Amino acid sequence: MPRALLEVSNVETYYGPIMAIRGISFTVPKGQIVTILGANGAGKTTILKTVSGVMDPQKGSVLFDGKAIHGMDPDRVMRLGLSHVPEGREVFPFLSVRENLRMGAYTRSDPGGIAQDLEMVYEYFPVLQARADQRAGSLSGGEQQMLAISRALMARPAMMLLDEPSLGLSPKLVKEIFDIILRINKERGVTVLLVEQNANMALHIADYGYVLEVGRIVMEDACARLLEKDDIKEFYLGVKEAGVRGTRRWKRKKTWR
Amino acid sequence: MGCIYGLVALGFVLIYKATELVNFAQGDLLMLGAFVCYMFVIWYGVGYWAAFALAIAIVALFGAALDASVLRRVIGQPQFAVVMLTIGLGAIFRAFASMTWGSEIYTLPTPFSAKATRVGGVTISHEYVSIIVGTVILCAVLYAFFTYTRVGVAMQAASQNQLAAYYMGIPVKRMFSLIWAISAGVAAIAGVLLAPVSLIDINLGFIGLKAFAAAVLGGFGSIPGSLVGGITIGLIELFAGAYLPHGFKDVAAYVVLLAVLAIRPQGMFGTVGRKKV
Numbered sequence: 281m282p283r284a285l286l287e288v289s290n291v292e293t294y295y296g297p298i299m300a301i302r303g304i305s306f307t308v309p310k311g312q313i314v315t316i317l318g319a320n321g322a323g324k325t326t327i328l329k330t331v332s333g334v335m336d337p338q339k340g341s342v343l344f345d346g347k348a349i350h351g352m353d354p355d356r357v358m359r360l361g362l363s364h365v366p367e368g369r370e371v372f373p374f375l376s377v378r379e380n381l382r383m384g385a386y387t388r389s390d391p392g393g394i395a396q397d398l399e400m401v402y403e404y405f406p407v408l409q410a411r412a413d414q415r416a417g418s419l420s421g422g423e424q425q426m427l428a429i430s431r432a433l434m435a436r437p438a439m440m441l442l443d444e445p446s447l448g449l450s451p452k453l454v455k456e457i458f459d460i461i462l463r464i465n466k467e468r469g470v471t472v473l474l475v476e477q478n479a480n481m482a483l484h485i486a487d488y489g490y491v492l493e494v495g496r497i498v499m500e501d502a503c504a505r506l507l508e509k510d511d512i513k514e515f516y517l518g519v520k521e522a523g524v525r526g527t528r529r530w531k532r533k534k535t536w537r
Numbered sequence: 538m539g540c541i542y543g544l545v546a547l548g549f550v551l552i553y554k555a556t557e558l559v560n561f562a563q564g565d566l567l568m569l570g571a572f573v574c575y576m577f578v579i580w581y582g583v584g585y586w587a588a589f590a591l592a593i594a595i596v597a598l599f600g601a602a603l604d605a606s607v608l609r610r611v612i613g614q615p616q617f618a619v620v621m622l623t624i625g626l627g628a629i630f631r632a633f634a635s636m637t638w639g640s641e642i643y644t645l646p647t648p649f650s651a652k653a654t655r656v657g658g659v660t661i662s663h664e665y666v667s668i669i670v671g672t673v674i675l676c677a678v679l680y681a682f683f684t685y686t687r688v689g690v691a692m693q694a695a696s697q698n699q700l701a702a703y704y705m706g707i708p709v710k711r712m713f714s715l716i717w718a719i720s721a722g723v724a725a726i727a728g729v730l731l732a733p734v735s736l737i738d739i740n741l742g743f744i745g746l747k748a749f750a751a752a753v754l755g756g757f758g759s760i761p762g763s764l765v766g767g768i769t770i771g772l773i774e775l776f777a778g779a780y781l782p783h784g785f786k787d788v789a790a791y792v793v794l795l796a797v798l799a800i801r802p803q804g805m806f807g808t809v810g811r812k813k814v
Binding site for chain 1: 698700
């Protein structure tokens with residue numbers, strides 16, 4: 281197994297008195313795509329926010345490239361090469377598409393490289409070039425998602441955190457965006473931590489997966505094997521087998537306690 | 538006069554847009570600007586332009602320091618706390634000014650004093666010309682800064698979506714300090730431009746209240762709106778002074794403020810609910 285680029289160990293994060301993350305550990309090896317699956321409120325977004333420094337963990341450590349980054353301000357974490365594509369896109373609505381992309385490269389000071397990356401991004405998402413002078417707020421949801429991913433890419437990150445890139449998009453667009461994520465990973469060697477509700481898509485492009493339930497990791501495996509598991513099939517992929525199961529099997533067995 | 542209101546209102550709006558704080562000490566920053574300039578010219582014999590630049594720089598630095606030391610702590614607190622805090626700061630500035638410079642009324646000699654030009658039958662003194670020219674130049678500079686420079690665009694970005702700005706590696710806290718510096722600098726410019734027209738005393742800052750009316754009239758949060766609002770308030774005052782009974786001149790701005798709040802709370806240029814939370 282290649283060296284771990286991101287190492288999260290025993291992290292606990294709170295929203296005020298509410299414990300959202302109940303002691304989670306996982307690793308993301310360099311150059312791979314790792315996905316965290318889970319339903320609404322499982323704590324997926326909180327994990328990403330904890331990693332990128334928006335939220336600070338109460339306990340535990342986050343190591344990026346061997347360096348402790350928990351408790352750091354998000355802009356400093358980002359300068360280390362970790363770009364966060366937030367849930368719900370969060371583009372700058374009153375800036376043009378091009379200005380948004382340039383903001384992605386805010387921390388860089390090599391105009392040649394920036395121009396080159398702008399071309400690269402336009403090659404991945406030609407629609408952004410066509411809309412370069414429009415206000416980002418006037419783009420469609422899918423285009424804004426493309427912009428958010430591109431904007432993160434403009435920083436030439438070593439690793440990207442993607443929070444629900446499929447949110448609110450048509451199946452066709454989701455497919456398109458996941459294909460590009462896979463390409464970015466293969467062509468640019470960008471390590472990806474992908475958080476998704478769309479388990480089917482996520483498991484097909486990722487190498488390794490974790491399943492999160494109410495703040496705990498309840499299952500982890502290589503994605504190819506996860507796809508074969510009955511529980512995953514039933515509860516995340518919606519493949520119905522004969523006979524109705526009332527409760528989740530691993531819950532009944534409580535294998536993680 | 539309207540231009541001065543516009544400039545002070547611009548200061549309000551810059552800070553409000555970026556940090557969602559309303560700075561009621563804006564007028565007192567203007568007062569400090571005027572006093573600092575006066576001090577350099579009269580006490581130390583520095584030339585007018587050099588003193589002007591020094592006043593801008595000092596007040597701007599002061600604004601940044603204020604943000605870093607005091608105001609950063611109240612971001613996220615109820616608006617009420619911020620309002621009380623900035624009103625309190627304003628009072629402290631006034632007290633500081635009266636201790637340092639005394640409570641007399643001063644005049645600031647400028648290269649424009651007591652000169653006038655006739656334009657098509659209307660005589661305009663150079664002091665007023667300086668205010669108008671200063672406002673135009675300042676607006677052009679600010680516009681260019683926010684549109685074309687990397688830092689300027691980053692500031693816009695930080696005010697539009699703070700979280701995303703963090704994700705881009707933009708040092709948001711430093712941006713806010715910079716906004717305060719610019720806003721305080723604008724106030725200082727307004728103060729120095731105003732000084733020859735209205736004389737300097739520690740209550741110069743109360744012009745901030747009228748400028749607040751201008752900012753509301755223009756739609757809080759709109760930069761062009763603040764300037765138009767300022768000029769409108771200035772004109773209304775002028776006409777109120779000329780055509781209405783004595784005393785209306787000074788309340789006209791507040792009457793307009795009330796009317797705007799009652800009829801069109803979002804102001805002339807404001808947009809409702811465009812900020813997504």
